[in-house]
Amino acid sequence: MQVTRLYFIDAVRAFAILMMLQGHFIDTLLMPIYRDKANLAYNIWSYFRGITAPTFFTISGLVFTYLLLRAYAKGDDKARIKKGLFRGLLLLAIGYSLRINIISWLKGYFNSYFFVIDVLQCIGLSLIFLVGLHLLLKKHSYFFSVVLFTIGCICFVTEPLYRNLTIEGVPKFLSNYMSKSNGSVFTILPWFGYSAFGAFISTVFFRHVHRERFKVFTIATFFIVGYLLIYQSSWVLIRLSGITGIELLKESADYNYLFTRLGNVLILFGVFYSIERFLKQSIIARIGEKTLSIYVIHFILLYGSFTGYGLKRFFNQSLSPYEAILGALLFMLVVCFISFHYAKTNTFVYNLIRKLTDKVKDYYHGLR
Numbered sequence: 001m002q003v004t005r006l007y008f009i010d011a012v013r014a015f016a017i018l019m020m021l022q023g024h025f026i027d028t029l030l031m032p033i034y035r036d037k038a039n040l041a042y043n044i045w046s047y048f049r050g051i052t053a054p055t056f057f058t059i060s061g062l063v064f065t066y067l068l069l070r071a072y073a074k075g076d077d078k079a080r081i082k083k084g085l086f087r088g089l090l091l092l093a094i095g096y097s098l099r100i101n102i103i104s105w106l107k108g109y110f111n112s113y114f115f116v117i118d119v120l121q122c123i124g125l126s127l128i129f130l131v132g133l134h135l136l137l138k139k140h141s142y143f144f145s146v147v148l149f150t151i152g153c154i155c156f157v158t159e160p161l162y163r164n165l166t167i168e169g170v171p172k173f174l175s176n177y178m179s180k181s182n183g184s185v186f187t188i189l190p191w192f193g194y195s196a197f198g199a200f201i202s203t204v205f206f207r208h209v210h211r212e213r214f215k216v217f218t219i220a221t222f223f224i225v226g227y228l229l230i231y232q233s234s235w236v237l238i239r240l241s242g243i244t245g246i247e248l249l250k251e252s253a254d255y256n257y258l259f260t261r262l263g264n265v266l267i268l269f270g271v272f273y274s275i276e277r278f279l280k281q282s283i284i285a286r287i288g289e290k291t292l293s294i295y296v297i298h299f300i301l302l303y304g305s306f307t308g309y310g311l312k313r314f315f316n317q318s319l320s321p322y323e324a325i326l327g328a329l330l331f332m333l334v335v336c337f338i339s340f341h342y343a344k345t346n347t348f349v350y351n352l353i354r355k356l357t358d359k360v361k362d363y364y365h366g367l368r
Helices: 008-029 040-049 052-073 078-097 102-107 119-137 142-155 188-208 214-231 233-244 247-254 257-274 283-288 291-302 309-315 321-341 343-367
Strands: none
Touching: 008 040, 008 052, 008 257, 008 283, 008 291, 008 309, 052 078, 052 119, 052 188, 052 257, 078 119, 078 214, 078 291, 119 142, 119 188, 119 233, 142 188, 142 247, 142 257, 188 214, 188 257, 214 233, 214 257, 233 247, 233 257, 283 291, 291 321
């Protein structure tokens, strides 16, 4: 089987991580007085910032499932499944660890902030869900595609049902995955929907990427479907509501940010897939390969993970627009620089965790 690397994916990830860096920096440190929704520049910045998370979730589902399908086609996906589960659990662990304040814990103060769910936990859990779906449906390729597409649609359309969900009588450790009432930034619904759509796209790529004119057709499809999702998806939902009498479809259309953002993501895919030949071995592609380490480093520097001392502690909502913009540019450069020099350490940590995991397994089997 011919191995095809999708170079545009690394470029998309690089774009998303850089948007996240500047977005988090400016949102955290910009003075409230300058957050003017009547200001065109602020609105443009805010709109593009809103594309970041959907892009991360969609691209993670695409990459992960594409690699699973490729391994299964070669006749051995067991290693990839184990690696995927390990990756999912690792993201969960890192997501929680970044909210640890060691100094506070040593003083005997434990904040429930530790249980707040963020993007890493949701992506990690999404990868675990995708492994489960792959195990169930890998022998039924087309049905797998249909299920992924259906799950994505259901997650988005049913969003009004859980938009303001509160869960009582359940530990925060669990309820925070479904409810934002305790401060969770992300919840598994609706965000798993983006991962499901990304996985669906990966099934299309896997089946047809080797065909002649696939790239041209796919780029056109990204732009056309993206445009329709942005400007016509609400109209379609309202029409479907009128035809079927399902009020939920109209409620979904009234606050239709999910399908709209998916349209933005597809347009972004189309742009970077169009210029893919210029991206091979580029600095952009290299940044796209470092998204996890960049995320961890930026969280520590900006929010003060482990110590409580980050930029937010000293400059929270205190910068002017010019200071915020210049600071964001410098912040991106510093974080990326640290990340590139952190690569060897990153590999070392991965290998150390795997060795510790293997030792625990060996010890457990020895007890049995």
